[in-house]
Amino acid sequence: MSSPSAAVKKGVAVVGGGITGLTAAWRLHAQGHRVTLFESAHRLGGAVSTVARDGWLIESGPNSLLESPQFDALVAGLGLESERLYAAPAAKNRYLVRDGRLVPVPMAPHKLLTTPLFSLRTKLRLFAEPFMRARARPADVSLAVFVRDHFGQEIVDYAINPLVAGIYAGDPETLSTKYAFAKLWEIEQTHGSLIRGQIAAMRERRARGEKPAARIVSFTRGLQTLPAALAAQLPAGAIRTRTPVISLSPGRPWKLVSRRDGLATTDEFDAVVLALPAAALAQLPIGPAGENPLTALQQVEYPPVASLFLGFRREQVAHPLDGFGALVPAVEHRAILGVLFSSTLFPGRAPEGHVALTVYVGGTRQPDLARLAPEVLRGRVLADLRDLLGVSGDPVFTHATFWPHAIPQYNLGYERFLEAMTNAEARHAGLFIGGHVRDGISVANCITAGQRLADAAAR
Numbered sequence: 001m002s003s004p005s006a007a008v009k010k011g012v013a014v015v016g017g018g019i020t021g022l023t024a025a026w027r028l029h030a031q032g033h034r035v036t037l038f039e040s041a042h043r044l045g046g047a048v049s050t051v052a053r054d055g056w057l058i059e060s061g062p063n064s065l066l067e068s069p070q071f072d073a074l075v076a077g078l079g080l081e082s083e084r085l086y087a088a089p090a091a092k093n094r095y096l097v098r099d100g101r102l103v104p105v106p107m108a109p110h111k112l113l114t115t116p117l118f119s120l121r122t123k124l125r126l127f128a129e130p131f132m133r134a135r136a137r138p139a140d141v142s143l144a145v146f147v148r149d150h151f152g153q154e155i156v157d158y159a160i161n162p163l164v165a166g167i168y169a170g171d172p173e174t175l176s177t178k179y180a181f182a183k184l185w186e187i188e189q190t191h192g193s194l195i196r197g198q199i200a201a202m203r204e205r206r207a208r209g210e211k212p213a214a215r216i217v218s219f220t221r222g223l224q225t226l227p228a229a230l231a232a233q234l235p236a237g238a239i240r241t242r243t244p245v246i247s248l249s250p251g252r253p254w255k256l257v258s259r260r261d262g263l264a265t266t267d268e269f270d271a272v273v274l275a276l277p278a279a280a281l282a283q284l285p286i287g288p289a290g291e292n293p294l295t296a297l298q299q300v301e302y303p304p305v306a307s308l309f310l311g312f313r314r315e316q317v318a319h320p321l322d323g324f325g326a327l328v329p330a331v332e333h334r335a336i337l338g339v340l341f342s343s344t345l346f347p348g349r350a351p352e353g354h355v356a357l358t359v360y361v362g363g364t365r366q367p368d369l370a371r372l373a374p375e376v377l378r379g380r381v382l383a384d385l386r387d388l389l390g391v392s393g394d395p396v397f398t399h400a401t402f403w404p405h406a407i408p409q410y411n412l413g414y415e416r417f418l419e420a421m422t423n424a425e426a427r428h429a430g431l432f433i434g435g436h437v438r439d440g441i442s443v444a445n446c447i448t449a450g451q452r453l454a455d456a457a458a459r
């Protein structure tokens with residue numbers, strides 16, 4: 001790896017040991033800088049959390065990511081190529097729930113003609129959309145408004161609503177098109193038609209020698225492989241877990257106060273990288289008098305999500321589980337947001353003769369359901385799985401995880417939070433902020449963010 005500023009070695013604090021902070025710390029170290037990573041929890045990885053138990057491999061947080069050039073470079077840099085695991089070919093099928101049953105998502109234009117997912121009227125709109133002209137929207141609109149303009153309400157209800165539940169555990173009526181789906185926003189500006197824009201983007205990828213669509217990827221031992229490898233390559237003493245940062249005092253040098261076992265310690269650094277959730281950013285005093293320029297971030301919406309990993313004997317599930325999983329539109333009135341066919345997606349996730357499902361509940365749609373006691377929640381989930389997948393009996397294995405603040409919602413008006421972060425950086429030289437609150441919520445986005453933060457802090 002080359003750095004234009006490799007000559008000047010800096011002392012950099014990275015605050016937050018999720019995938020963003022770890023990527024930033026690893027890259028800074030690789031460039032020869034002295035790095036110290038502070039993490040409040042006892043473990044590293046943040047939302048990335050894999051558990052191996054009794055022959056099952058459980059992803060409590062993210063299950064997979066979309067491959068990107070930045071991810072590829074990181075995997076190569078860490079020497080993890082032999083552990084990289086692509087989604088099984090069977091996982092290319094996807095399902096949506098309509099009228100109480102699973103319907104395959106049409107993956108080719110000719111399949112759109114015959115799918116029972118959409119009415120004839122909607123199908124005609126889909127085929128007419130490529131004739132839409134480029135347009136300049138004066139202001140951001142919700143994703144639901146945006147998609148309604150192009151395809152009508154049925155696509156919002158039966159495609160976009162479940163898709164957004166699967167990505168953000170969120171609601172298309174409140175999510176911003178410009179910030180949550182920036183690519184769609186840009187495509188409309190340049191092409192008008194979203195379908196024509198997508199086809200053009202695929203052609204460009206092909207011309208660059210890339211695959212027409214990014215591949216779904218993980219590691220044989222799960223996503224935790226990545227934070228574990230990043231941490232293992234940092235020097236001894238560079239990582240301080242169970243050590244929250246409690247205040248920052250800008251200057252040359254920056255003074256950083258952290259706490260471990262009730263004991264406060266002050267360290268000095270040339271630069272500070274903050275790779276934290278919004279609430280932690282909002283609470284962190286940054287200034288000699290304890291002022292907090294990021295206090296507005298307290299208002300970022302972070303709905304709760306419960307993730308339930310359920311193992312069954314193969315014969316307990318009637319559905320062939322021949323796909324990635326199924327997403328559930330809100331209009332179907334179910335307890336679950338969606339279910340992943342985890343043992344189809346990646347081999348080796350369930351013992352021989354068994355299958356594994358991962359179910360998500362809650363989000364902005366039904367936050368109270370996520371907070372139910374695990375046994376009550378399991379009952380609600382099983383009722384849905386019986387109806388939708390023909391599941392019989394009780395699971396032979398259960399692992400429940402509750403995320404009280406799962407994923408930030410890039411809702412309409414999100415620019416005020418982005419501005420607060422930009423202004424704080426402008427006011428305090430040597431401060432760099434990023435990660436899932438600013439750079440996109442996916443693991444791939446966070447890897448890119450970590451690399452960006454490292455390069456900015458090293459400059």
Ligand SMILES: Cc1cc2nc3c(=O)[nH]c(=O)nc-3n(C[C@H](O)[C@H](O)[C@H](O)COP(=O)(O)OP(=O)(O)OC[C@H]3O[C@@H](n4cnc5c(N)ncnc54)[C@H](O)[C@@H]3O)c2cc1C
Binds near residue numbers: 040065307
């Ligand atoms: C249930 C769930 C499912 C998901 N599924 C997917 C998926 O399938 N694919 C995908 O691409 N993305 C998925 N995501 C999103 C993705 O996992 C996250 O956005 C991403 O991992 C966030 O990484 P991060 O490093 O920015 O933040 P985090 O992982 O939140 O890390 C921030 C770290 O900062 C620490 N911290 C907080 N306060 C302090 C402090 N004061 N001092 C020091 N440390 C502090 C926290 O303990 C935490 O470890 C999912 C997220 C969740 C919750």
